[in-house]
Amino acid sequence: MLMLMSCKREERALVTQSPSLEMQRSRYEVNVASNGESARIKTWFDRNSWSMAQGKQLYDAYNCVGCHAHGGGGMGPPLMDEKWIYGSEPQQIYGSIVYGRPNGMPSFHGKIPDSQVWPIVAYVRSMSGLADQSAANPRDDHMKGPLPPSSVPESTPHEVSLPNSAEQPR
Amino acid sequence: MNNSADIIQSALNPAAVEAAHIARLWWIFFWVTLLIFALVTLALVFAFVRHARDATSEPQIIGEPDARSQSRTAAVVWSLVAMTVAILFALLIIDFFTGNKIYAAPDANALGIKITGHQWWWEIEYQNPQPSEIVATANEIHVPVGKPVKFELQSVDVIHSFWVPNMHGKKDLVPGHPTTTWFTATRAGEFRGQCAEYCGEQHAHMRLVFVAEPAPQFDHWLSEQKRSAPEPASDSARRGRDIFVSRQCVMCHAIQGTNARATLGPDLTHLASRKMIAAGELPNTRGYLAGWILNAQVLKPGTQMPPTQLGADDLNALLDYLESLK
Numbered sequence A: 001m002l003m004l005m006s007c008k009r010e011e012r013a014l015v016t017q018s019p020s021l022e023m024q025r026s027r028y029e030v031n032v033a034s035n036g037e038s039a040r041i042k043t044w045f046d047r048n049s050w051s052m053a054q055g056k057q058l059y060d061a062y063n064c065v066g067c068h069a070h071g072g073g074g075m076g077p078p079l080m081d082e083k084w085i086y087g088s089e090p091q092q093i094y095g096s097i098v099y100g101r102p103n104g105m106p107s108f109h110g111k112i113p114d115s116q117v118w119p120i121v122a123y124v125r126s127m128s129g130l131a132d133q134s135a136a137n138p139r140d141d142h143m144k145g146p147l148p149p150s151s152v153p154e155s156t157p158h159e160v161s162l163p164n165s166a167e168q169p170r
Numbered sequence B: 001m002n003n004s005a006d007i008i009q010s011a012l013n014p015a016a017v018e019a020a021h022i023a024r025l026w027w028i029f030f031w032v033t034l035l036i037f038a039l040v041t042l043a044l045v046f047a048f049v050r051h052a053r054d055a056t057s058e059p060q061i062i063g064e065p066d067a068r069s070q071s072r073t074a075a076v077v078w079s080l081v082a083m084t085v086a087i088l089f090a091l092l093i094i095d096f097f098t099g100n101k102i103y104a105a106p107d108a109n110a111l112g113i114k115i116t117g118h119q120w121w122w123e124i125e126y127q128n129p130q131p132s133e134i135v136a137t138a139n140e141i142h143v144p145v146g147k148p149v150k151f152e153l154q155s156v157d158v159i160h161s162f163w164v165p166n167m168h169g170k171k172d173l174v175p176g177h178p179t180t181t182w183f184t185a186t187r188a189g190e191f192r193g194q195c196a197e198y199c200g201e202q203h204a205h206m207r208l209v210f211v212a213e214p215a216p217q218f219d220h221w222l223s224e225q226k227r228s229a230p231e232p233a234s235d236s237a238r239r240g241r242d243i244f245v246s247r248q249c250v251m252c253h254a255i256q257g258t259n260a261r262a263t264l265g266p267d268l269t270h271l272a273s274r275k276m277i278a279a280g281e282l283p284n285t286r287g288y289l290a291g292w293i294l295n296a297q298v299l300k301p302g303t304q305m306p307p308t309q310l311g312a313d314d315l316n317a318l319l320d321y322l323e324s325l326k
Helices: A019-031 A036-046 A049-061 A090-099 A114-127 B017-056 B067-102 B215-226 B235-246 B286-299 B312-323
Strands: B111-118 B121-126 B135-138 B140-144 B148-155 B160-163 B171-173 B179-184 B189-195 B207-213
Touching (some): A036 A114, A049 A114, A090 A114, B017 B179, B111 B140, B111 B160, B111 B171, B148 B171, B171 B179, B286 B312
Parallel strands (some): B111 B148
Antiparallel strands (some): B189 B207
């Protein structure tokens, strides 16, 4: 039984056909005719853990971390909460990445190909729990979080002597 | 021109001090085990023949063996056991001394090369205390003959294994746990390396070109690699550079001397000087390069290199530029 469970491999979104037409079409469908197609894209990428893992890798590689941190935000808004300035639908997040948004979010049009934008969108959605929980990454690649209090090395409090320059002027 | 795809990777054709020790050990094991195999086969044939001869004669009633033949059997069995133990120990001792020679600490002046494994290519960095003298390249390692080289191995994703059979045994690249290996090439030549730990879909296409060359030639190569990319000479190449730095190429690749400084993909500063592209999978020709740029997923499904939308003129300009990166 255990061996049978591993029979069906999850499909991967490898772009093997010629890119030009296919990509223009997908962009058109998402922005103009966003009805049936966007629903399909949404379900497909949100349920594909390989795509989300790719998206996470690209999120780091393209320095999204620089402004949004690992979802906690910084110079840019946090991505792991439920507040979405420009919408949480996949095509809206796609729009934010590809065309940019006022006050800081740059446009990655022509810089990040569509085949990579969609996995990033899926990963961004997974950060706030919008992606399918059965497909979202169950663990992180890196260690994170502070040590539990019981593991913090013991230290004795000591008197702090301020340098002269730090004294209050009289 | 040497086509590196024709080069046979063989641990029995050593081109380094370490590989020679390993090859010698292999041959000792081979001859010893071959001899034992021949003796066992002979004994087996002898037993068959004797049985066949006995079977043709009158059947005999075999009684209890007498004490003399019993002690003779015991002597044969015990001497064979003792011989087995002695041979195994002898091989163990030879093995120990070979290991001792291979893993003797390298010269403190060894040339340092840092190799970082990626799915599915090798990032190569020639170490130097001067940061400006560090050379970054990919999938092609040059070393001087006769000088010890120390490799610092690390990985950014999964476990890979660095293996140039003509030089040394395998050494794993473990994420978060740097490892080292070292060897001294003894003869010049072009060899091939291969990832030796299954690392995903394109594991079999994660190769590298390994060039051992005389010291003066190596020094020349290294000094060439230190230079920034030359300024494009033709209009077409200039246009190609503009395309490179304004399109998606710039998101992952670096070309020293331009604004392209990303480190996700291979450093392309001296792309045209390399023999192969796609981690030793394809020869570095204009045609393969064009195919690789337009849709690498067809040539190497799963690679991080995305497809690129380019018109024919833009593609030609980009290729002109990339081919000028000697």
